[in-house]
Amino acid sequence: MTASTSPALGKKRAKKCNYCEATTNLHQHHIMPVLLGGTNDGFNLLTVCKAHHHMLHGIHERASHSNLTKIGLANAQERGIVLGNRVNLxxxxxxxxxxxxxxxxxxxxxxxxxxxxxxxxxxxxxxxxxxxxxxxxxxxxxxxxxxxxxxxxxxxxxxxxxxxxx
Structure with missing residues (x-):
């Protein structure tokens, strides 16, 4: 999938923020995070500027990304993936x-x-x-x-x- 097209819709993605119409520093925000079952299709993506991307993740973006990372690592452990190098460090x-x-x-x-x-x-x-x-x-x-x-x-x-x- 390229940054300019959505495979599900087959049309070009927005080239401006859906909230403020900014045209620089754009991000594709997943409405439903992939880790929680969201997809990468056009129906689950929203084009937003950096400021609005932070807003969508809450005031503390790191906290939201931190939680998603923890969920992803927990899911990996449930699948049997060993995290870290515990042998011969x-x-x-x-x-x-x-x-x-x-x-x-x-x-x-x-x-x-x-x-x-x-x-x-x-x-x-x-x-x-x-x-x-x-x-x-x-x-x-x-x-x-x-x-x-x-x-x-x-x-x-x-x-x-x-x-x-x-």
Missing amino acids: KEAGRKGAAAVKAKADGFASRIAGPIRLLRGTGMTYTAIADNLNQLGVPTANKGAWRGDTVSKVLQRSLQVPQVYLH
Whole structure:
């Protein structure tokens, strides 16, 4: 189902709020929530702006959505779905931390060489960061470089065992 058509009616949905005729920030409100047996057809959907969507859910939208989430989770449990990870949580955490560390170590070992060369020319960490940003080189987390990021990458690279190929 697309945002512009209703499969049940086969016609375009309203492009403005049914209450105030706003044309931006529109939501499709289920008159009867799907969790309670409502459908996604045009007879159960109402086009409303964000403000009126909040009004329809009551003053505290979170409370209404919270209740619907609780109902959905309870229904899932009744169907036998186990919620959460109750087994090996500490081990999974350790493995996750090890994977993050390995990724960071690998990135640091790859980028540290060029950073050391620039640092050897007398460039400051901030100047190196500016240079990397201008070249479009992303950080390990796909962000922008800062002076302290450059410094931390160099520190990390010193802690990673270096492998030399002959």
